[in-house]
Amino acid sequence: MEQAKGGKKIESKECLECGLTFVPTANGQRFCCKAHSNGYRQKKLRERRIAEGLCPVCGSDMPKAQPYGKRESLYCEKCTEARRESKRRSRDKQMSLS
Ligand SMILES: [Zn+2]
Ligand SMILES: [Zn+2]
Numbered sequence: 001m002e003q004a005k006g007g008k009k010i011e012s013k014e015c016l017e018c019g020l021t022f023v024p025t026a027n028g029q030r031f032c033c034k035a036h037s038n039g040y041r042q043k044k045l046r047e048r049r050i051a052e053g054l055c056p057v058c059g060s061d062m063p064k065a066q067p068y069g070k071r072e073s074l075y076c077e078k079c080t081e082a083r084r085e086s087k088r089r090s091r092d093k094q095m096s097l098s
Helices: 034-051 078-098
Strands: none
Touching: none
């Protein structure tokens, strides 16, 4: 009995997100883990939205110039407010912890 010689050689690849070498388990796998695949996709989406002049967080239309801003905002009004709010909340948390 002769066994077919394994012609399939699994080549290791470099993760597009972190650059680590890994052995793909699925065809066309380009990332070492799911988190990096998601992270890369998010990054690409962000880049595309910025290029299109959309809010990188939610993808909604952004006014070119904020009426009250000194410089162009990176995010839409809603996301700017949400980020400000979460920053304020984490600062409050730190203050109450110390
Ligand atoms: Zn990775
Ligand atoms: Zn937004």
